[in-house]
Amino acid sequence: MRRFASAVVSRLVIIVPYLWLFVFFLVPFGIVVKISLSAPAMSMPPYTPAFDLANGIGGLIDAVRQLSFDNYVWLTEDALYINAYVSSLTIAFISTLFTLLIGFPLAYGMARAPDSVRPTLLMLVILPFWTSFLIRVYAWIGILKPEGLLNQMLIWLGVIDTPLIILNTNTAVYIGIVYSYLPFMVLPIYSALEKMDYTLIEAAQDLGCPPITAFWKITFPLAIPGIIAGCLLVFIPAVGEFVIPDLLGGSKTLMIGKTLWSEFFNNRDWPVSSAVAVLLLLILVVPIMFFQQAQAKAQESGR
Amino acid sequence: MKSLGSIRRSFEPWNDPDAKPYIRFDGVTKKFGDFVAVDDLTLHIYHREFFALLGGSGCGKSTLLRMLAGFESTSEGSITLDGENMAGIPPYRRPVNMMFQSYALFPHMSVEKNIAFGLKQDGMARSEIDDRVQSMLKLVKLEQFGKRKPHQLSGGQRQRVALARSIAKRPKVLLLDEPLGALDKKLREETQFELMDLQQDLGLTFVVVTHDQEEAMTMADRIAVMNYGRIIQIATPAEIYEAPNSRFVADFIGDVNIFDGTVVSADPTGTELDIGGGIALRSDNQTNVKAGGKASLVIRPEKIRVSREKPADTANAMSGEMWDIAYLGDMTVYHIKLESGQIVKASSLNAVRIVADPFTYDDRMWVSFDTDGGVILGEE
Numbered sequence: 001m002r003r004f005a006s007a008v009v010s011r012l013v014i015i016v017p018y019l020w021l022f023v024f025f026l027v028p029f030g031i032v033v034k035i036s037l038s039a040p041a042m043s044m045p046p047y048t049p050a051f052d053l054a055n056g057i058g059g060l061i062d063a064v065r066q067l068s069f070d071n072y073v074w075l076t077e078d079a080l081y082i083n084a085y086v087s088s089l090t091i092a093f094i095s096t097l098f099t100l101l102i103g104f105p106l107a108y109g110m111a112r113a114p115d116s117v118r119p120t121l122l123m124l125v126i127l128p129f130w131t132s133f134l135i136r137v138y139a140w141i142g143i144l145k146p147e148g149l150l151n152q153m154l155i156w157l158g159v160i161d162t163p164l165i166i167l168n169t170n171t172a173v174y175i176g177i178v179y180s181y182l183p184f185m186v187l188p189i190y191s192a193l194e195k196m197d198y199t200l201i202e203a204a205q206d207l208g209c210p211p212i213t214a215f216w217k218i219t220f221p222l223a224i225p226g227i228i229a230g231c232l233l234v235f236i237p238a239v240g241e242f243v244i245p246d247l248l249g250g251s252k253t254l255m256i257g258k259t260l261w262s263e264f265f266n267n268r269d270w271p272v273s274s275a276v277a278v279l280l281l282l283i284l285v286v287p288i289m290f291f292q293q294a295q296a297k298a299q300e301s302g303r
Numbered sequence: 304m305k306s307l308g309s310i311r312r313s314f315e316p317w318n319d320p321d322a323k324p325y326i327r328f329d330g331v332t333k334k335f336g337d338f339v340a341v342d343d344l345t346l347h348i349y350h351r352e353f354f355a356l357l358g359g360s361g362c363g364k365s366t367l368l369r370m371l372a373g374f375e376s377t378s379e380g381s382i383t384l385d386g387e388n389m390a391g392i393p394p395y396r397r398p399v400n401m402m403f404q405s406y407a408l409f410p411h412m413s414v415e416k417n418i419a420f421g422l423k424q425d426g427m428a429r430s431e432i433d434d435r436v437q438s439m440l441k442l443v444k445l446e447q448f449g450k451r452k453p454h455q456l457s458g459g460q461r462q463r464v465a466l467a468r469s470i471a472k473r474p475k476v477l478l479l480d481e482p483l484g485a486l487d488k489k490l491r492e493e494t495q496f497e498l499m500d501l502q503q504d505l506g507l508t509f510v511v512v513t514h515d516q517e518e519a520m521t522m523a524d525r526i527a528v529m530n531y532g533r534i535i536q537i538a539t540p541a542e543i544y545e546a547p548n549s550r551f552v553a554d555f556i557g558d559v560n561i562f563d564g565t566v567v568s569a570d571p572t573g574t575e576l577d578i579g580g581g582i583a584l585r586s587d588n589q590t591n592v593k594a595g596g597k598a599s600l601v602i603r604p605e606k607i608r609v610s611r612e613k614p615a616d617t618a619n620a621m622s623g624e625m626w627d628i629a630y631l632g633d634m635t636v637y638h639i640k641l642e643s644g645q646i647v648k649a650s651s652l653n654a655v656r657i658v659a660d661p662f663t664y665d666d667r668m669w670v671s672f673d674t675d676g677g678v679i680l681g682e683e
Binding site for chain 1: 372373374393394395396399400401403405407408409410411420421424425468469472
């Protein structure tokens with residue numbers, strides 16, 4: 001009897017995370033998918049059909065019949081959405097590249113630092129999280145605006161005569177994304193490099209590798225899992241980023257997050273904005289799934 | 304022909320005044336901040352020698368090896384290899400290879416790629432690399448494992464890959480840092496002999512760092528016993544064991560009995576030592592001790608005989624009681640407590656299976672040894 005009870009308990013423990021994911025992820029996602037298949041309406045809720053059992057099972061079946069892919073077709077017909085997707089992916093890609101270029105040396109330096117200072121360095125990377133993300137992005141306005149800190153300093157140093165226009169351009173968006181997401185790049189790379197045994201580098205040198213070759217042949221390949229994790233952690237949220245392009249970007253900055261916002265709040269078109277969200281998810285998830293499958297296969301064949 | 308220990312040597316360039324040392328450490332000092340890891344050390348190693356650096360942790364043996372490999376610079380003094388001064392030459396240009404204690408196999412490369420790594424760096428032709436890798440795999444008996452990754456191998460197999468990788472480039476000197484430390488006892492003993500054979504076949508110079516005296520004794524032509532960054536004694540294993548030059552060496556290598564006393568007489572025929580309690584011990588050994596000075600007689604357990612009756616014709620005999628007996632299979636170790644309270648360790652080979660009258664606890668015993676059994680060490 002006791003064994004039976006403990007079996008039930010252990011099942012329950014496993015169920016908890018699944019239940020969590022089901023209630024807070026799968027169900028809302030199902031609702032979003034359903035809304036994306038509906039038509040906009042001047043009502044409350046602002047779409048039709050609404051599923052309810054007032055008209056019995058027959059009414060429900062009738063409601064399901066009314067669902068259509070019109071919104072998705074609409075997304076492909078209007079260049080605005082396609083441009084927004086492409087522009088979002090481009091901005092996210094370039095930002096990820098810059099984050100990697102800045103993050104890798106940072107992580108490398110941290111991993112090679114003496115044991116005594118490493119916790120401090122790690123703390124410094126995490127420190128920005130203690131301030132609200134929104135406030136930190138706002139602070140960049142103060143730095144980047146024409147009469148802001150950066151321009152004042154450059155003029156004072158005599159590097160430039162007239163203030164640079166950075167705020168409300170794509171450059172500002174890049175700066176904002178790279179700044180905000182840097183810790184997400186640094187931490188996984190750091191953890192990959194920190195695990196690495198330094199005698200591997202010595203072994204490579206002993207076998208005739210100058211330090212730079214040893215870096216590319218040993219350190220870099222061993223950091224790849226961390227690099228991939230970091231890039232995904234930066235790229236995925238950057239694609240859907242709304243706050244940074246809204247605050248730092250200009251009217252020309254086209255990103256899917258902003259499009260989604262204006263569909264939802266300005267046009268009050270819930271079905272189209274839901275379709276935008278679902279499509280964004282597919283664009284991100286499908287390639288990552290293929291990628292992970294390929295990686296698992298590569299690992300399998302390595303055995 | 305008489306010789307120290309049960310071994311006759313044909314290879315002993317260190318006794319040949321015309322032989323040129325292959326590796327020279329001349330007055331080498333290494334400091335890490337205030338800590339002196341290696342202290343004004345001079346050491347000459349000869350071509351094709353299997354040389355062991357033996358000592359406890361922190362004695363400077365690994366630092367010495369790392370200086371030879373080029374991972375550490377010398378604070379003072381010079382290191383010369385085959386006539387070439389190694390100062391300022393980075394590790395990747397030195398004609399030495401190292402087998403690391405942790406093996407340091409590249410986890411993202413297969414066994415073959417690991418072994419080929421150094422050869423590729425040298426820009427060797429592809430076909431030649433393949434041939435060399437295959438012959439190395441054959442040498443370490445891992446032909447079927449070439450495609451595996453290091454994490455798919457056992458500890459012993461990994462050790463072999465590390466060995467194959469470090470000799471693939473045919474270095475002038477192979478450095479081995481605790482090469483067998485991670486293996487279990489049985490595998491370690493097998494591998495010791497394999498390493499010796501390999502060194503003979505390849506005709507390479509091996510320098511091995513170890514804290515395991517048995518490992519050093521088995522494999523090395525000569526051993527340097529180190530402590531606090533200095534060499535205490537350099538000699539063949541037999542000399543180190545049978546004629547230690549200090550209490551440290553005597554105590555570090557194997558088991559030993561040490562009798563402290565006052566020198567009664569010392570002359571070319573031998574030394575007599577008063578160890579108190581009216582007991583005087585004689586040894587043929589002559590060290591520069593003077594009558595009236597303090598000295599010790601150092602003797603190995605297997606040189607001591609144990610008997611119930613006082614032996615008639617022995618210069619050195621002491622009585623005591625049987626304190627502990629450890630039966631080890633091939634031999635038995637007796638601990639006998641003398642009247643003075645000192646415990647003497649004596650070991651005897653179990654040459655017969657059935658013993659008529661075995662010794663047991665609390666028996667009255669005599670321990671005795673010959674005058675050539677031990678060595679006299681003066682005060683240090």
